[in-house]
Amino acid sequence: MSPREDATRQRLHDVLCEREKEIADRWVGLQLEQTDANELDASDLHTEAAQLISALTAGLAGDTPVHRLVVSQGELRSCVMELSLHRARAGASPTDTSLAVLSLKQALLEAVQHTTRDTAELFAAAVLINRLLDAAGALSFETYVEGREEIIQRQSRQLLEVSTPVVRLWRHVLAVPLIGTLDTTRTQVVMESVLQAIQDHEAQVAIIDITGVPAVDTAVAQHLMHTVNAVRLMGADCVISGIRPPIAQTIAQLGIDLSTILTKATLADALAAAIQLTDEPTLATGGATDPAAASR
Incomplete structure (x- = not known):
């Protein structure tokens, strides 16, 4: 200096x-x-x-x-x-x-x-x-x-967390209604939210509803598979609902194997299947129809 x-x-x-x-x-x-x-x-x-x-x-x-x-x-x-x-x-x-x-x-x-x-x-x-x-x-x-x-x-x-809410539909049954495009970041948020909710609510079944997802490609399907596998590692079952005919056709054309995953056309069908998986009384058996009653 x-x-x-x-x-x-x-x-x-x-x-x-x-x-x-x-x-x-x-x-x-x-x-x-x-x-x-x-x-x-x-x-x-x-x-x-x-x-x-x-x-x-x-x-x-x-x-x-x-x-x-x-x-x-x-x-x-x-x-x-x-x-x-x-x-x-x-x-x-x-x-x-x-x-x-x-x-x-x-x-x-x-x-x-x-x-x-x-x-x-x-x-x-x-x-x-x-x-x-x-x-x-x-x-x-x-x-x-x-x-x-x-x-x-x-x-x-x-915003991603807000746009991917985890909803408790029934005792031991959770649902994630997805709307919009799925990518790696959003799927990771979905996975983390679902796994945390399974632990918090001691859930046995998680429903992933893709009715609002406009398209499913190989990447989206792989993301869903990873989420399902993670849910199973937590000791819970996973049901995917909302697979519309165009998406089903796309998945078939891509050769993506979802045979190991329980799929349903609508969220209502998925809920009925989830209740059966949790051994809860259903409408078909004349049991409780009120989620509040099922929770008691």
Whole structure:
């Protein structure tokens, strides 16, 4: 590190120590001037500002090169990442998030101007601040994108779970009415939901109804086979219902062997078969017809 750069770094460190609250207030004000930043709570912005400026001060006190300070100094890196994730959860755009970090440049430069009017010193301070906060802006953008991707994936999984409910039809009998296209991800959610429900309700039969599935190909059939095998490993039986004539024809043409799986045309037929598998009284035998009665 050159003597000039070292002196500039020390000057910036001193400015941060002496004018910490002033810089934080100015930075918060600059952020609140941005339209999207108005959605954020001012107290949260002040807390973020205090934490980030404190981390910046501690980082500048060390000997880590400025261009590596943001990624190498743990506290500073954590502050920038947490700020970005907070904005992502609040719905701010990645551009606005990066600009919020970069707006700290103006607050810092204004504070440095109170300590010197020398153009060379101001230029050196501007270069150092740019190198430091450009790295912070890049990190905030990267963190935001990763954070939003995680949020989207979590929301997608939640939607999948909502779209594949496991319904208790009868004592020891569960049903999963499927609607829409089946793929690997959704089938995995179906399998996990069914297996957990079998354990929770001590179910003996699980009905997978595919009446609402528009088409069945080799991949879908394989997914169903995996689910059936997993259900059997849990000690329960599995019935597939809703196989309409076009789907039955497609399965036959593809040469997919479902002979080892109990299949029924309708959900009602599947329920009747499931009740027989659980040795429950059925309509045919004149037994209980009310699920509540069967549960007692």
